[in-house]
Amino acid sequence: MGARDSVGVVAHATRDPTMAAFDASLPSVPRSGRGVSARSRSDAALVRDACRGSAAAWEALFARHWPQAYRAAYLVVHDAAAAEDAAQEAFVAAAAALERFDRRRPFAPWLHRIAVNRAIDHARRAARRHEAGGGVAGEVGGWDPAGPDDGLLGELRALSPEHRAVVVLRYLLDWTPGEIAAALHLPRGTVNSRLRRALDVLGRGLEESG
């Protein structure tokens, strides 16, 4: 007797063409028995093994790149929960797209680009809440006025999310203006002008605050 009789499970994919559009069989994940030394292996090798199903390789990539992804997201969005969401979404999106990743390219910029773009989205949404909701909506907004009281962090907060993103990509992640322009879909001149303005504002603010 087959499992269908004893359990009542049906062969849905073949009997129901409409539902079959989103039916999919449960995939199996191959297990790699090899241990992974995060320090000794390149990102490309870890990505290759993670593509093949190695949980250890994926964990090593996470451990290597989480701190910078979270830092970049936080410095853009200035809210711990939103930064967590943005960085986490970057890893989840990266896991889903590993096969499409070109392993000849570096992994970190790909991941950071996702995290920073998600952080910009979060920051824009939070700004809309803050402006539109008045007193009541402000209570549930994502801004974190009680965050760490760092002079530079305070001055960064005065910039728009888009300006903060440019600063973070340039001076935290060491991207070139050309790479920033490509990632944020901006003209290169706009990137340079935002960098100049951001540096002016940060420098002036820090001088005034002593």
Add this chain to the structure above:
Amino acid sequence: MSERELRERLAAIELPGEQGARGRAAAAAAAAHAQRPPWRPAPARRRLVPAGAVALALSLSAVALATTRPGHAVTHWIDDVFSAPAVTQPRDRLPARGSVLAIGARGPFVLGAGGGRHALGRYSDAVWSPHGLYVAAVRGRQLAAVDPHGAVHWVLTAAGPVADPRWSPDGFRIAYRAGARLRVVAGDGSGDRVAGRAVAAVAPAWRPGRAHALAFLTARGGLLLGRPDRGTAYLMADGLAAVRWIGWAGPHRLLAASPGTLTAIAAGVLSDAERRRERTWHAPSGATIASAAVSPTARHVALLVQRAGVTRVVLLGSALAGRPRVLLAVHGALAGLAWSPDGRWLVAQQPRRSRWLLVPTSPGLRVRALPGLDGRVGGWCCVR
């Protein structure tokens, strides 16, 4: 400030919440990685055995298998593997840690990881507290807090029939419906107060976090986000009269299920009506969403989708992007749906067979059945 100094200071800022976030994100990232499609190596360039010989051998094997009684069973097994998820023999133990709360004809009961059961009394509905230390149970106009062994800690009596109790994430508040009103009481039974009037017959949903923010639906289809402690509330969205379930997928996204659709709503966006509803997933024509549950990591939502006498357990990303996966399809109805605390299993009741089905969300595991269980699943909690 020089560029070099700016680089050093950006790298040195101490950030709040990083360690906790890291732990949560590690679990979510690992789950996302585990749910990728299987890796398939590139096909070999040189065949060691001619394809025709392989096909002939397989044909002969199939004939030999099908003409013997054991062979008959094997072909059934092969057919099942390719047509539907296999189900292991019934077991009496949960496959993950924690305890399941269920509501049976004689009231709620708790099934422990080892298979032991504890009846909680004659209540019509019940839910876990966030850490599994208590259960909020209702009957008639009464709301009670009982422990997992059935000992009653407090009872309050409302003006109208009580339904849909929901414990806040920190355990300090319980929201519940009393007639057409939404009320909130402290976890120790004190401070009972009205939090909303003319509410719909839909369970409210506490927003993740410590802020005691609560989403609920009005009878006219308005979705409100309230702060009962402060007596404030504001409109998140409207036109949701058909919604039958709401649940948070993280602090910034609320999911709302109506019979035919599942909609993701950005929390708190007031000014732009188009952006309130981030995305909507439409069930196939004629299909109905019977139940929904958000995963412990908030990265996924599981649905029971019914159509033409068949119920499917469907897994979606909580952003409602990407392709849904059908984890299981069964004849007849399934009732209730809950995630295991580790996010690796879903449990639902199959009333026609008087049992629960345990459906793995990760690859490599088989569906399991727990026989002799008539209760509708109310929740699976917690690893203490």
